[in-house]
Amino acid sequence: MKKNMKFIALLLIVSVVLSACTLKTKDESGESTTPSNNANVDQTPVDIELLGMSANEDDLNIVRDQLAKNGFNVKLNIQPDYGSFKTQEDAGNFDISLSSWTTVTGNPDYAVRSLFKTGGDYSILSDPEIDALIDEASTQTPEQYQDTYKRFEEALVFEKAYIAPLFNSIKSQAFNKEVLAADSVRISKSRSLPWEELEFTDTAKHGTDPLILQSTFPTLTSLDPIKGNDGSINIINTNLYVRLVNLTDDDKITSDGSLSLNHAIAEGNTEYYFILRDDINFAKVTDKKAVDSGERVGADDVIFSLNRAKDRNSVPDHRTYTLHEHINTVETVTDLAALDALKVSGSDETVRAALEKGLDVKISELVADKKDANNKEGKYQVVKLTTTTPFPQVLNYLAHQSAGIVSQKQVQAINTYDVENFDVNKDIPYGDQNTVTEGSQYNNTLYTSGPYILSHKNDYEATFYKNPAYMKGTEHEPRIENIKIKFIQDADSTLSALRSGEIHLFYGVSESKFDVVKGDSKLELQSIPSNAVSYLLFNTSNRPVAESADLRKAVLYSINQEEFITFYSGNKYKATSTLSPIVNTGLELKADAAKAKEHLNAYKASK
Known part of the structure; x- marks a missing residue:
């Protein structure tokens, strides 16, 4: 009996020791x-x-x-x-x-x-x-x-x-090379696909046949570039609104194909200068077709667009203001001597010389009113952007779709609501997707500065038309008149649609489907890290x-x-x-x- 008691006591001691192991440290x-x-x-x-x-x-x-x-x-x-x-x-x-x-x-x-x-x-x-x-x-x-x-x-x-x-x-896309000219289809590390450069193999179809793309998102966050930053609208807003600068395919900053002919950073890295081109008008939609609004894209629109981009309270549900909070001021430069007095950062070159580089006609006059700009006569508009601190990364943000240039006149005419008291059930802001959706609410009020404008959409597809007043006669004028986006949410269905010819380009092919694409003789796969x-x-x-x-x-x-x-x-x-x-x-x-x-x-x- 005593042996049993000793054994029980020993078990109790062991139990206490083990239980101590559960104490938190x-x-x-x-x-x-x-x-x-x-x-x-x-x-x-x-x-x-x-x-x-x-x-x-x-x-x-x-x-x-x-x-x-x-x-x-x-x-x-x-x-x-x-x-x-x-x-x-x-x-x-x-x-x-x-x-x-x-x-x-x-x-x-x-x-x-x-x-x-x-x-x-x-x-x-x-x-x-x-x-x-x-x-x-x-x-x-x-x-x-x-x-x-x-x-x-x-x-x-x-x-x-x-x-x-x-x-x-990996970033990847596949396209039908029997339909699209391979050398017109770009794939960039960061930038969305530029639609204006796309060409059919049969160029005679540019004005007659639609180019058919695909998206998984039938509901568009907003066609106001500062109110959305997601997969539903990034590629769309990038092609609806021109920006001050663009990104090359390997993420370098360029003025090529942008609103600026050239740009320059002054000493100190807080002042950024942009000389504007004069061959872009805003497009608008009449009877579901794209027409020239007659309004030129100019410095006043740039100033308005960037000031609202940096202002958290400029619109309800602003989604991109933190990208532009380093912007301090944006203004028009009218003193040509000021450009002569400034040196480019890290260089003896003047800002004026940097802005004039490659221009057919040098600057003879800087004008405040966009209606007075005439690049062929040497009359230009120059915009100066100042940052709160030295911040060269501001140029990358100016290449983002949220820095797209909107029409000051049109946006102010539409956004008459009080921001603080915005009523989602009553107020209709600029860029609301319902205004371009077929049905009783359709009332397309878009003014777009980019190569295309969205005419109308439903749950199945969206129809875009070429901006008839976008860099006409230049290498950046859009080639194809009509682009459609089919809304196909399932990736396997999208790939089937590409293989059957229902769509012409699949932006974002899954890596697991690369072999399928490579095995189809009429398709070409592009990929890049x-x-x-x-x-x-x-x-x-x-x-x-x-x-x-x-x-x-x-x-x-x-x-x-x-x-x-x-x-x-x-x-x-x-x-x-x-x-x-x-x-x-x-x-x-x-x-x-x-x-x-x-x-x-x-x-x-x-x-």
Whole structure:
């Protein structure tokens, strides 16, 4: 009996010792942790809701399986289109959201500011450390900002786990080379496809046959360039509105094909000068056809457009103001001597000489009124933009669709509502997609400065016409009269439509379909490493992942990027953040099941 009592006492001692192992400890960062080999921690899988779109179902399934292996019970919330996806995301109906971002301006500040800075257009974060690092890097040269962006990635991904990177993608498109001339189809690392350069193999069809493209988004966020920055309108607004500068295919800034004939940066990197061309008028729609409005695109429109772009309160639901917050002033220059007195940054060349470079007629006079401009007589308009701090990256933002030039006269005539008291049920803003949608609300009031204008749309397709007053007689005049976009949400259906001739170009072919395209003799595939990164975004407001860095890190270290690369036959690349295609910080996320388990146990123990 005594032996039995001693045995029972020994069991009690062992039990007490084991139970002590479940006590929470603190790691060096102050976060709660629990040893991963603790057998007494609850082994019940942790519920987590993963939000995404049906177009990304393969990626969602890979993430689900990876999380399931590491102690999660994943609920998939798959939405059919971007509109319903955003509705769910905005409502906070997710723990993690499968997100993506393409740095369409080619500069690193764009890869982070809108997404992660407090108050950013698409940010759900509010972290002073993250904000400070974004602002610090924005004022630095490429040689300086690499270390700053490394510290940013360390904080964003590894210390706080606000995102979990999945992969960096290839940008690709396929087209019917029997229909389209191959040398007219451009693929750029960042810039959207320029429609004005596209040509049929049979040029006689330019005025008769429509070019047929495809999009997955039948609902357009807004045709006002500052009110949207997503896949539904980026390529559309890029072709509806001209900008002060463009990007080359390899992300260099150029005036080629833009509103400016040349541009120059003055000493100090806070003053930027643009000499404007005089051969673009705004297009408008009459009886569903494109006509010349008779109104020239000029300096007053540039000043109006950029001032509203930088002003958060210029329109309700402004989506792009953080891209332009470095703009201080925009004005017309009328003193020619001022251009002679200024030197180009890092050069002995004058700003005037830089602006005159390659012009058929040199500057004889600077005019304030766009109606007085006449480039053939040497009468030009010059716009001066001043930044709040030295900020050469401002040029990349001026190449973005949100810096598209709108008609001051037309936008002010339409936007007569009070911004503070805007009523979505009553007020109709400029660019509202309902005004171009066939039906009782159709009332197309667009004035577009770019090569095309949207005439009308329905749930199945959108019809665009060439701007009849866009750089006529130049190499940038649009070739094809009519472009249609078919709304096809399913990628497999889109590829079938391309192969059958229903559409002529598929913008954004999945890497898993490259072999199919290559095997079709009438198709040509174009691809280039892109600035697109896919990642998991954590809910930061109303779910457990918002409060627990351990829970977020358990997800982070469950992600195995190699499995995505294998699934896509090597046509994906590793990523650490949305910066990865632009800045090499040397940081890398590696899947670590032990770390995932450790952090998940720490989360459970803290509940």
